[in-house]
Amino acid sequence: MENYKRREFIRMSLLTFAGISLGINSISAKALKANAYNGYLGTNPKLNWDAFLSQITSLAKVQNTNLWKEVEYMEAVKKLLLQCNFPEFENVKLAFDNYKNSRPDLFEHTLLHTEIDFQVSLFQFEKGEYIAHHDHPKMCGVINVISGEMDIKNYSFEKNEGEEVKYKNGDTTYFMQPCILKKEKSELLKAGEVSILTSTDSNIHEVMPNSFAQLVDIFTPAYNTENENATKWFSLKEHNYLGETDKVLMEYFVR
Numbered sequence: 713m714e715n716y717k718r719r720e721f722i723r724m725s726l727l728t729f730a731g732i733s734l735g736i737n738s739i740s741a742k743a744l745k746a747n748a749y750n751g752y753l754g755t756n757p758k759l760n761w762d763a764f765l766s767q768i769t770s771l772a773k774v775q776n777t778n779l780w781k782e783v784e785y786m787e788a789v790k791k792l793l794l795q796c797n798f799p800e801f802e803n804v805k806l807a808f809d810n811y812k813n814s815r816p817d818l819f820e821h822t823l824l825h826t827e828i829d830f831q832v833s834l835f836q837f838e839k840g841e842y843i844a845h846h847d848h849p850k851m852c853g854v855i856n857v858i859s860g861e862m863d864i865k866n867y868s869f870e871k872n873e874g875e876e877v878k879y880k881n882g883d884t885t886y887f888m889q890p891c892i893l894k895k896e897k898s899e900l901l902k903a904g905e906v907s908i909l910t911s912t913d914s915n916i917h918e919v920m921p922n923s924f925a926q927l928v929d930i931f932t933p934a935y936n937t938e939n940e941n942a943t944k945w946f947s948l949k950e951h952n953y954l955g956e957t958d959k960v961l962m963e964y965f966v967r
């Protein structure tokens with residue numbers, strides 16, 4: 713994955729963090745009142761950007777405690793996403809206005825917000841651009857299509873299959889590990905629809921727009937050195953592996 717820029721964070725003791733976390737709800741309430749005063753809620757009956765972030769912050773902060781329930785969290789984030797009208801948010805408008813297809817054959821990525829607990833990204837694809845099969849180690853994600861149509865396929869990892877295979881490309885040698893993935897779902901999503909992957913279910917996906925398309929996703933936690941380094945990128949070797957229609961043989965880059 714790309715190395716995303718991150719804010720620098722002040723290291724806090726757990727007690728300090730807990731104290732600040734307890735105050736977030738009252739801060740959010742004040743932010744909402746301030747936004748309402750500024751007319752945001754009056755002109756947009758849906759969630760505004762600040763309220764959207766405040767609510768995710770509040771939901772995501774318990775992910776490292778025994779209060780964490782990933783599936784419930786995902787449903788809550790999905791509900792929040794569906795209350796947003798992203799093209800109306802100033803920062804999203806700006807990203808749309810400044811859009812340039814500056815990387816031929818590769819999607820454009822804008823990091824809308826990041827903090828340790830989660831990140832929000834905008835992806836914009838020209839026709840023919842896509843994101844190949846990859847996983848999200850120890851992360852969960854909700855993807856909301858903003859415009860266009862996308863074919864999103866999800867898989868779960870079953871097991872490695874056989875030994876690493878050595879490849880040569882000119883002077884470069886690299887190794888790929890064959891593996892079996894289980895097909896979980898294949899969805900054709902339209903604007904306003906949502907796809908979910910959890911840390912244990914359907915964690916691998918391929919995102920294939922059918923035309924110019926835009927999506928906003930939320931990943932929890934945000935990318936960090938550990939999950940970036942652990943991300944696997946897969947390439948397809950064989951459909952219907954050993955005659956099983958829900959199995960595919962893939963291989964992933966090892967070194």
Ligand SMILES: [Fe+2]
Pocket residue numbers: 846847848917
């Ligand atoms: Fe992904």
